[in-house]
Amino acid sequence: MNRVQQIGDVAEIMLDYVENKKTHQTDKVLRVPTGSYTDPDQWRAEMELVFKRAPLMLAFTSELPNPGDYKAMEAVGVPVLINRAKDGTVRAFLNVCSHRGAPVANDGHGNCPRFTCKYHGWTFGQDGKLIGISEASTFGEVNKAERGLRELPCEERAGMIFVCLTPNAPLDLDRHFRGFLDDFEALDFANWTYMGSRVIEGANWKIAFDGYLEGYHFASLHPTTINPRTPSNCAHYEGFGPNIRIGFPQRRIADVLKDIPREEWGNQENNGYDFVRIFFPNVSCFVAPEITQVAQLFPGPTPDKNRTVLNYLRREPIRDEEDRANVEAAMNFFRDVTYTEDYVIGLEIQRGLESGAHDDLVFGKNERGNQYFHEWLNWYLEDDISAPEPVM
Template identity: 75%
Template sequence: MTQQARKEQLGNVAEIMRDYVEHKTTHQTQTTMTVPTASYTSQEQFDREMDRVFKKVPLMLAFTAELPNPGDFKAMDAAGMPVLINRDKHGAVRAFLNVCAHRGAPVAPEGHGNCPVFVCKYHGWSYGQDGRLRAVSEQRTFGDIDKAQRGLRQMPCEERAGMIFVCLDPAGSIDLDDYFQGYLGDFEDLDFANWHYVGSRTIHGANWKIAFDGYLEGYHFSSLHPETIHPRTPSNCMHYEGFGPNMRIGFPQHEISNLLKDHPREEWGTRENHGYDFVRILFPNVSIFVAPEITQVAQLFPGPTPDSNRTVLNYLRRDPPRDEEDAKRLEGFCDFFRNVTYEEDYLIGMEIQKGLESGAHETLVFGKNERGNQYFHEWVNWYVAGDENAPKPEM
């Protein structure tokens, strides 16, 4: 799809959302859907999600803006896997397991940095930017070793549209065109690759799906966010589009009709944040909200047990801080978004976790108006089932 075609599609969605607000309705599917409460508490379910979802699909683990220069790297924990992503001197991006081939220690400290060689802090073995073992400390006394067989374990990795995707299975593969069904064009249109990375905040909460469910609907805006989100965005007014297992969720603003009426219909697709907003979902664990002031990208990683998650809230902006005052203002926005996400969404998520573990109900129900949640759980179920010949969910 061309950029012009995407613009026209967004304009069509804007018109649909305007009608939702004017008629006080929302996107609806044919029926409600029940999900077993054990989906959020079962160790067996959790293990299958780790093996068949998080270790198989392409995960968005970093931004081009985090590794803009040759030699830049990012070391992190992703679903319990120690990951090292780096950009070599030619600009190519690679991903490795951050594990020395000698005794298993990390070769790079967690966080961001820049270096030409990765050196294990345990015994000083060193690796090049291509992951090859370059030197064994005091090899004369260590003994013979085939360096070609002792490099860092590489994982499938691809950089696209300002984001870096990694498959946590070294024997796996990545096909972003098939997986995203043209959806990454949204981020190319936004010129996401040239944005500025502001920083991140980390919060912790309940089961990763409990937390993620909250990003997929606006049914709760008036009751849970009466002073933060609801003044801008009506409750229970959403539009859903599917791109493979990924989604674009539209949220019209209360004033969408007034904000669009003075603009030609052909320009409505360019009015994001000026009448409507989008939350862009990258299955299984990323939610992206492009706001006028700053963009929040939430990466949800399952915790070590089914009842916990670790969420990294990343913040980006189209341009770097103009001065010290602007930088301080950006940090304030980061704190504000973090506080709203944690205090208004994650705290109730932990209460939900306790409720589900009580055994009060065997199932939960998602309404016809909560199609995003239904679609997400349908795809989780599809991957967990492990039958690639089974029909895939459709929006």
């Protein structure tokens, strides 16, 4: 079955949900210990067994469109440098000089032919090789071939740049995404324009991420922002390995689809239904006609905190200053809604869980996305590749 047919079938399912007041359900509830959100030992295990092994989406093609472009950032405490070389190749390195450990690029974006450590001026090429030692005649003998930047596994696919934070670790995007990136190829995501980002902070990363995985809370938590467009407790889930495509029907889905041939229903995203696309372990992407929000959730620096980068993209580049002002206003609006309506209650949940009031949380049969995420998280934490993988 091709992608359009598959999405058309999902649209038909969501139409039935709205017309008959139903939602996707599994056959059980799932209990998750509250310690999953508070225990420092589990948090450390998540960093080592999940965030330093799974492919992380750290940048967009549109952030580094030109040769020499780079992005320097921190991901779960790891300093990362991503750059595009003259031949268009994208590479990732640990942003750590091989002399005394200082960064070779400041956090943020830029363009340069080489990277120079601000501490002692050692210089590295776009390929990470050490090409210059300040006052080399007084320093002593150094084998430059052995003192390059430490490279990280990196691959650019479907308009995004994926990195593994462990040097020499395997990076198999086909196995991890199981065809899910075809959605972004079909959207022509590589040719979109990066608008900018906003940063918010919240509770334990899983408390925050749980909120992206269900629509059961729309009526109570988003009565004037999301609920008028999208009915509460009405969603469809598809699994692609550990990743999830969540379908949210719009209230007007029946009125929209009745005038469209059935074979075209798979081409109507944002017209009768929407999708939230989840990249395990920490990315949520909502493609909207006006502007797309891609949230990257980074745990830490302690178990009770997360730092979320809200990235914004759209198909068309900025037209003029008025357009830029409107885009900035839209980014601020989405940031404020995400923080005030989702992250504030997450902080309250964190306090509640740390109080010891309950031994566990319960995810209902209608919260299959949350269940699936926690099942996959536990699979990674078991650190046993022979164990059966969760299935949707």
